[in-house]
Amino acid sequence: MLAAVALGAIASGGAFHLLGEPGIADAIWRIVLVFLAAELAVEVGRTVLVKHHMGVDTIALVAMVGSLALGELLAGVVIGLMFSGGLALEEVASTRARRELTGLVERAPKRARIRVDGELRDIPIEEVGVGDVAVVRTGEVVPVDGTLVSGQASIDTSTLTGEPLPVDLSSGMSVLSGTANAGAPFEVRASRPAAESAYAALVRLVSQAEAERAPLVRTADRYAGFFLPATLLIAGLAWAISGDAVRGLAVVVVATPCPLILAAPIALVSGLSRAARAGVIVKGTGAIETLGQVRTVLFDKTGTLTVGTPKVREVVPRGGLGRAEILALAASVDSMSAHVLGAALGEAAQEADLTLAEPREVAEDPGQGIAGTVGGRRVAVGSRDFLVDQGIPRSQLEAASIIAGHGSGEARVMVGVDGELAGVIVMADDLRPDAAGIVGRLRAEGVRQVAMVSGDRRSVAERIGRELGVDRVYAEQSPQDKLEVIRRLREGAGQGPVMMVGDGVNDAPALALADVGVAMGAAGATVSSETADAVITVDRVDRVADAVHAGRGALRIARQSVVVGMGLSLAAMSVAAFGYLPPLSGALLQEGIDLAVILNALRALRV
Known part of the structure; x- marks a missing residue:
């Protein structure tokens, strides 16, 4: 509103000047200038009382009061337009910069349509309970995490996964909140309350991202405080040396450091939106600034660089016995185990179209192996020591370990049948398809060191490290060891800031200790997601490079806008001090500088 008042006063006063009524024009400008100065004085007073310091608006107030005192009325009104218009322009630019973030929040469902006793009830999303059946019509957002209970469904998962094509689901499959119905209406049974859903976790992350302020922005605020006395000193010297108070006023008019205050936050917020568009929610401009400075990146291995689920690579x-029979026997007895390797054996048997038999007399040693009777044959599946305990000759096991060890598998599962070694199943946790080029992309962004830290065996970790081309591998590291690695890197010369990328609960301490922690996947709202500074909401580790790119671009443009904007302002102050820039021209010039740096800061949305 203030900007509209100032603009109206400039237009009407100018019209009266053209009509030969300068007195009326001056009266309009004087009244409006007093009004604008009074409004600004209230803001300055509020800043002093609440924040206990004088901000950048104090310089604008001094310039407006000086213009009123020296009769530079039009210049004073232009200053009012410059300041109020600059704030309005900042709001518009900031809204545009936050578009990706606010869009995620605005899409969050607020109500759900629940089927109760054959009737549909429209209720607030907070009232949906576990077991309730929600009806999702075409185009609507799924309100809660749950299980599909009606036929087939076509789901748009782009918000959570970044995949542009719909995914077809069948009855009994999981559906995440925040996805959209891209086909016919369907029903979903809620598996958790709305507050614990995938999309609710994503919205919480976005809220954190919008609330925090960056170190560069705080530095700009402090610098603006020093700028006020320096400006008054230069203006006073210009007045004292020249004897012309108008020169001092001209210095103050062009001294308002709006580039310092406006450019940095807009550029960094633009970086947040740029990262969000790539599927990375960064929790605040402080984190996006640190991303722009990262020199060392540490990756956890399992589930981050690898798929996280072992696969049968080879049966030796x-x-x-033949390969198919060994796999069928092992999968049959392991079907009674909850171990992840048992699930992998079952999946491999299913893919090979093998028929499994129900085991009997099953005994399991958790973490070591499982034994049982399958079709009258005694089958033992597990580690070498477990099979020794089951009566398999150690000499057979040692010879098999040497032969199978030539492969590149992460785990060797021994299979014994009727007291003899039948074979070895080699299993591996493969690299993610999108992990292959990530090291090169990070180096292209200026990252000096890319390393991998893992609790896995050294031979396994080093194999993955060689495939990726990382600079260093830290193997056989406990969660406490990972913390020590991060501490050493942070303290090392030229190695910080340090980024840690992980996905599991055991990664949470390392993510919290690193200068910037990045968690894989917000869909589970895990501890690692809560403690991380950024969360990759799509199942792609290569988005780490996108986040670094967004941070680098935002930080570069923020610094560029501040340096160029303040450089132009300082140059204008020098010209004004020597009497070559009148207050009115200076006010118009400063408005142009403000507009230029804000538009430049918005480039971070595209870089």
Whole structure:
């Protein structure tokens, strides 16, 4: 509103000047200038009382009061337009910069349509309970996490996964909140309250991102405080040396450091939106600034660089049984185990279209192996020591370990049948398809060191490290060891800031200790997601490079806008001090500088 008042006063006063009524024009400008100065004085007073310091608006107030005292009425009104218009322009630019973030929040469902006793009830999302059946019509957003209970569904998962094509689901499959119905209406049974859903976690992350302020922005605020006395000193010297108070006023008019205050936050917020568009929610401009400075990146291995689920790579027979029979026997007995390797054996048997038998007399040693009777044959599946305990000759196991060890598998599962070693199943946790080029992309962004830290065996970790081309591998590291690695890197010369990328609960301490922690996947709202500074909401580790790119671009443009904007302002102050820039021209010039740096800061949305 203040900007509209100032603009109206400039236009009407100018019209009266053209009509030969300068007195009326001056009266309009004087009244409006007093009004604008009074409004600004209230803001200055509020800043002093609440924040206990004088901000950048004090310089604008001094310039407006000086213009009123020296009769530079039009210049004073232009200053009022410059300041109020600059704030309005900042709001518009900031809204545009936050578009990706606010869009995620605005899409969050607020109500759900629940089927109760054959009737539909429209209720607030907070009232949906576990077990309730929600009806999702075409185009609507799924309100809660749950299970599909009606036929087929076509789901748009782009908000959570970044995938542009719809995914077809069938009855019994999981559906995440925040996804959209891209086909016919369907029903979903809620598996958790709305507050614990995937999309609710994403919205919380966005809220954190919008609330925090960056170190560069805080530095700009402090610098603006020093700028006020320096400006008054230069203006006073210009007045004292020249004897012309108008020169001092001209210095103050062009001294308002709006580039310092406006450019940095807009550029960094633009970086947040740029990262969000790539599927990375960065929790605040402080984190996006640190991303722009990262020199060392540490990756956890399992689930971050690898798929996280072992696969059967090879079956090596050591007796008279064939590969298919060994796999079928092992998968049959392991079907009674909850171990992840048992699930992998079952999946491999299913893919090979093998028929499994129900095991009997099953006994399991958790973490070591499982034994049982399958079709009248005694089958043992597990580690070498477990099979020794089951009566398999150690000599057979040692020879098999040497042969199978030539492969690149992460785990070797021994299979014994009727007291003899039948074979070895080699299993591996493969690299993510999108992990292959990430090291090169990070180096292209200026990252000096890319390393991998893992609790896995050294041979396994180093194999993955070689495939990726990382600079260093830290293997056999406990969660406490990972913390020590991060501490050493942060303290090392030229190695910080340090980024840690992980996905599991055991990664949470390391993510919290690193200068910037990045968690894989917000869909589970895990501890790692809560403690991280950024969360990759799509299942792609290569988005780490996108986040670094967004941070680098935002920080570069923020610094560029501040340096160029303040450089132009300082140059204008020098010209004004020597009497070559009148207050009115200076006010118009400063308005142009403000507009230029804000538009430049918005480039971070595209870089």
